[in-house]
Amino acid sequence: MNKTKFSLEQLTVAYQLLRWTVLVTPVAVVVGSLVALFLWLLEVVTQLRWQHEWLLFGLPLAGILIYWLYRLGGKQADRGNNLVMEEIHQPGGGVPARMAPLVLLTTIITHLFGGSAGREGTAVQIGGSMAGLIGKKMGLSPEDIRILLMTGIAAGFGAVFGTPLTGAVFALEVLAIGVMRYDALIPCLIASVFADIVCSAWGIHHTHYSITYISQSFIKEIPFIHLDLWLLGKVIVCGVAFGLSSFLFATLMHNIKHNANAYIKIPWLIPVAGGVVIIILSYIAGTTDYLGLGVSSKSSDGISILAAFDANSSVNDWSWLWKLVFTAITLGMGFKGGEVTPLFFIGATLGHTLALWLGAPVDLFAGLGFIAVFAGATNTPIACTLMGVELFGTNHVLYFAVACFTAYYFSGHAGIYSAQRLEVRKLR
Amino acid sequence: MNKTKFSLEQLTVAYQLLRWTVLVTPVAVVVGSLVALFLWLLEVVTQLRWQHEWLLFGLPLAGILIYWLYRLGGKQADRGNNLVMEEIHQPGGGVPARMAPLVLLTTIITHLFGGSAGREGTAVQIGGSMAGLIGKKMGLSPEDIRILLMTGIAAGFGAVFGTPLTGAVFALEVLAIGVMRYDALIPCLIASVFADIVCSAWGIHHTHYSITYISQSFIKEIPFIHLDLWLLGKVIVCGVAFGLSSFLFATLMHNIKHNANAYIKIPWLIPVAGGVVIIILSYIAGTTDYLGLGVSSKSSDGISILAAFDANSSVNDWSWLWKLVFTAITLGMGFKGGEVTPLFFIGATLGHTLALWLGAPVDLFAGLGFIAVFAGATNTPIACTLMGVELFGTNHVLYFAVACFTAYYFSGHAGIYSAQRLEVRKLR
Incomplete structure (x- = not known):
């Protein structure tokens, strides 16, 4: 009896791990590559802005362009990270695939013209929308797509900062205040480690910070x-x-x-x-x-x-x-x-x-x-x-x-x- | 409106933190000291057993002694760690104070006569039973005693291994599989840091392990x-x-x-x-x-x-x-x-x-x-x-x-x- 239970449970886990490794690999490759592209573009536009200070005066016009791009792209995509998180809590209309190019392009525009903003929101949205697209193409169940969306967050976050473990835990922890559920832990970790490797393989280096103080x-x-x-x-x-x-x-x-x-x-x-x-x-x-x-x-x-x-x-x-x-x-x-x-x-x-x-x-x-x-x-x-x-x-x-x-x-x-x-x- | 909410919420947090610092201090001092005593006794009996190999032949008799001590001390205390955890899930009869001396004494007996066992169960039970006692003496509500029991686990674990952060997270994580709740996080961290300091102050040193391999x-x-x-x-x-x-x-x-x-x-x-x-x-x-x-x-x-x-x-x-x-x-x-x-x-x-x-x-x-x-x-x-x-x-x-x-x-x-x-x- 105990033996049967052992072999069944452990074999199921092994199968599930292999299955998720296969499922998250395309997510990690796509998200890691897009994040690498994003980080490279970010470096380019930051250098451009440093060389051409007048670009700042284009910021109001850039704002109109961003507004117009999102109007064209559909209102839902505008809700960004919150939409990805809501789809994980309560699967609904899905995360639209056009969110990825939209947020990538508009973030680059924001940075080119001197807006003060970051990277993780963009990476998480790229991750969520690509995971949603891949999940739909593979015909996964809503529950599997839910976990795949979480791996998308993990992959995006892990790759954009070069911190895969943080990416995986962040994806679990960010969904709710005061509680963390572990069910997607390993898929998220696989996705963030792979995405980080893919992003590095494109030649992206992350800034190194150092604390030399020793207590x-x-x-x-x-x-x-x-x-x-x-x-x-x-x-x-x-x-x-x-x-x-x-x-x-x-x-x-x-x-x-x-x-x-x-x-x-x-x-x-x-x-x-x-x-x-x-x-x-x-x-x-x-x-x-x-x-x-x-x-x-x-x-x-x-x-x-x-x-x-x-x-x-x-x-x-x-x-x-x-x-x-x-x-x-x-x-x-x-x-x-x-x-x-x-x-x-x-x-x-x-x-x-x-x-x-x-x-x-x-x-x-x-x-x-x-x-x-x-x-x-x-x-x-x-x-x-x-x-x-x-x-x-x-x-x-x-x-x-x-x-x-x-x-x-x-x-x-x-x-x-x-x-x-x-x-x-x-x-x- | 926002301002009122700010001052109320942040002041409540500040008050709660001060209150918990005060509440967990006696737990940390008592548990840290008892754990120090326990670790010192453990060292003494281990040395004794190494010097007198014949002590192993006393193990069956030691077993009867332990059985008899627990019969005398009351059946409930025998359930050990599980009782502490159950009292946190569903407060019932409370964790008996006599659990601490009983488990300390019987663990020392086990080790003196060559049983193969560890330390954390004993430390956690010392922590749980002392926290329960202190909570009752202070007339706390059942909900506060519940959190105090968790700080007892954190204090015991943090002090016995010299790893306060692990102690605090362990106390939250061990209660359930697949989910971690954060509500007792800071009280647990305060308790384990204090208990570790108290235990060190008694002159206890923890074994140092070292990994020299660098990837x-x-x-x-x-x-x-x-x-x-x-x-x-x-x-x-x-x-x-x-x-x-x-x-x-x-x-x-x-x-x-x-x-x-x-x-x-x-x-x-x-x-x-x-x-x-x-x-x-x-x-x-x-x-x-x-x-x-x-x-x-x-x-x-x-x-x-x-x-x-x-x-x-x-x-x-x-x-x-x-x-x-x-x-x-x-x-x-x-x-x-x-x-x-x-x-x-x-x-x-x-x-x-x-x-x-x-x-x-x-x-x-x-x-x-x-x-x-x-x-x-x-x-x-x-x-x-x-x-x-x-x-x-x-x-x-x-x-x-x-x-x-x-x-x-x-x-x-x-x-x-x-x-x-x-x-x-x-x-x-």
Whole structure:
């Protein structure tokens, strides 16, 4: 009896794993390749924008173009990440295949003309729409398509940041607040590992961040306590600040979107107004460093994510707030792209500033902000802790977790994805 | 409106965090201290047993003593970890406070006389029963006691292995198969970090394991692929083997327990018979290395968890199976202690053997087996991936995850904890 049960159950698992490996391979190849194309284009248009500063003045017109492309492409696709997540919660009309080219093209346009936006939203939408298309072509059941959509998110996320484990856990964790289900874990992991390999095989390299700080207690063996408690206290304080800035970002973006729709009656005027505001703001800020992706800057002494890891860079006390406002306006007023890379920027620069105030290691706290503001805004503390490990190495995993979990609690119950379900309240 | 919601929600969170910090502090101090006492006693009795080999012949009598102690202490306490988990799922009569001294004393007796057992079960039961006691003394509501019990598990686990993050995630993940809820995340993390600090402050040191292998692709920048695909394939193959050995262990232990109760009608004769079988088996095996904890061995060239990380040690092809049988008999026939350290032993020695067969790095695969067999048997793949990071550091987090998730899938739906709820099937 036990033996029968064994052979049946384990054979089923083996069969299912092989089946899913076969099913997710085309998803991984297509999504990994499209993400590679996307990242390459992003690099090209960023260089173009750096060489031709006047492109910024085209931002209002670019907004009209994006509005028009989505009008042409169909209203559903405009709902982006939320549509992918809703289709996983409750399969309905499916994720349209045209979402992938639409979001890719409009994100590239946004970046070419200087909108402040990210990459993950685009990669996730490419992943979701391609997975949906492949699932339909293969004639899968709705339940299988549901899992395939999750592998699409994992593949897109894993490939775009070069962090496959984070991609897989993110796909499971992002769907709901307060709970994570494991049923699609292995298909998601296979998809994100494959997609990352495919993306790398196209010659895409990911930015390398480095935290050289090593906690005291790792060097000298302190007899009592193998944790730097003072440092831990600072991490908690910063975790609260990271969570509040996630909350501020999500609230500001929702309010801008809501008010823009309420007060500007002609829809194509919304991105035009957004573009004009961005142009004005970049003059007030006196720099173009808050435009675009922000991973690196045009000038070697500019403000960027990489600069945030350097204690002597030109990152200032308000860099995080500038980026927050630029991004909330860009994405709240009709431009396209992800939220996550700007969240990295906001977190890394805020961590940089707080570290200088508190007398803490700047590179470690920039890394903590990088992952924790993202954890707070997307309600994915475990994926973000793992991202810290994948991007920055393992010595500081406890600090990564404390920062991400604290930010998760202090970011409120809203987050940037309206389709995320609140299943278990954060604290009772 | 938004402002009111902000201040209310964030202030509530801040208040709740402070409240839980206050509530879990006594739990962490008491549990951390008792775990320190337990680990110190464990070291003392292991040294005693190494010096006096004849103690093994006392094992059958020790079995009667343990049986009698539990009869005296009350039947409920005998249900151990499962009782703690059931009280979290469905608060009932509470976890009796006498569970802590009972399990501590009987585990020490088991180890003194050479039973093959672990530590985590004991630490978790100390944590659960002390948290229950403290919750009752403080007059908390049933819902708060439920969370406090989870912090007890986290504190016990975090302190006993020196891995606070793993302890916190384990406490959330172990309750159910296929789903993880986040509501007690921060209280658990606070408890496990504090308990680990308290335990260290008593002068307890944890064994240091080290993986020196560095994947090729991390050394030379291979242009295409930043993952060693060939190595990844070996990790998956071993993950299947790790999962099957988890399944074998859980099934064998359940069957031994079931059959012993069915065929041996006088209850105190069960541990006597178990003790006799262990004595006979240690003569057949020709070594005492499979007795006790097994972290290190009496002789410098013996078989142990530490030896499994060394390619030239005396670990042989069947070391994993020996330890599996020794432990299933010890714990299936009435002796006390945890399952996890023996699972580490089984996994590390199996990983060692498979690495030699497959031509893979022995230290890395010993580490993978260490965490993955445990992941399979307890259905906690994410906690175990994090444990890999906390114990072994290095750059292998993706391999940790692949091994743990694969083992999780291939271990079936049983696991070693009968009170674990199956909420979401592993694959559909």
